Amino acid sequence: MCGVSARVVVLVSGAGTNLQALLDACADPSYGATVVGVGADRDGIEGLARAERAGVPTFVHRVGHYASRAEWDKALTASVGSYEPDLVVLAGFMKLTGEAFLAAFGGQTVNTHPALSPSFPGMHGPREALEYGVKVTGCTLFVVDAGVDSGPIVAQASVLVAEDDTVDSLHERIKIVERAMLVDSVGRMAREGFTVSGRKVRFGS
Ligand code: GAR
Numbered sequence: 001m002c003g004v005s006a007r008v009v010v011l012v013s014g015a016g017t018n019l020q021a022l023l024d025a026c027a028d029p030s031y032g033a034t035v036v037g038v039g040a041d042r043d044g045i046e047g048l049a050r051a052e053r054a055g056v057p058t059f060v061h062r063v064g065h066y067a068s069r070a071e072w073d074k075a076l077t078a079s080v081g082s083y084e085p086d087l088v089v090l091a092g093f094m095k096l097t098g099e100a101f102l103a104a105f106g107g108q109t110v111n112t113h114p115a116l117s118p119s120f121p122g123m124h125g126p127r128e129a130l131e132y133g134v135k136v137t138g139c140t141l142f143v144v145d146a147g148v149d150s151g152p153i154v155a156q157a158s159v160l161v162a163e164d165d166t167v168d169s170l171h172e173r174i175k176i177v178e179r180a181m182l183v184d185s186v187g188r189m190a191r192e193g194f195t196v197s198g199r200k201v202r203f204g205s
Contacts, residue, residue: 018112042062069098
């Protein structure tokens with residue numbers, strides 16, 4: 001990935017503020033990455049609108065439009081593959097990718113999660129951290145594997161939990177550090193390359 005701008009496909013399911021942070025970073029050629037396509041599992045979301053405003057092509061595959069989850073996964077894999085990505089970024093993508101996707105893009109797909117792995121995997125990281133009563137939580141960028149938020153960790157950033165936090169206030173503060181973590185790490189992966197050895201991820205080739 002070193003040298004020319006790395007081709008990045010981003011998958012989203014919602015507001016797309018992490019996508020926006022990447023789009024903004026990619027506007028600087030020295031960042032070393034370009035978002036070449038944005039995909040989603042649903043229509044009508046701000047994440048897709050952000051891509052369209054940036055002139056980035058989009059695609060949507062809804063699980064319900066396919067006979068099976070495996071068929072959906074194959075269609076998603078084909079669309080992502082049509083952009084010939086160096087790196088795939090799941091940025092608030094609320095679906096687990098399947099076998100076909102992992103076969104094609106395993107080792108070159110990262111996901112951002114709003115909790116400090118291995119704590120609180122799944123869809124409700126901020127809520128579960130708050131309910132558990134932790135004093136520190138945060139976010140994790142990891143290389144996607146077949147598990148739920150379980151892959152080798154690329155980066156983490158911490159956030160203090162405030163006594164009066166709600167799920168929303170905590171998640172919004174996590175998202176501030178999450179965007180910075182994502183932009184920093186994706187830029188480094190694009191410019192320096194990265195290696196995965198067991199559970200250890202290192203920048204550089
Ligand atoms: C982010 O906090 C991301 O970590 C989380 O959804 C949010 C998306 O925000 N993803 C998950 O919880 C996946 N398990 P965004 O749409 O504004 O980028």
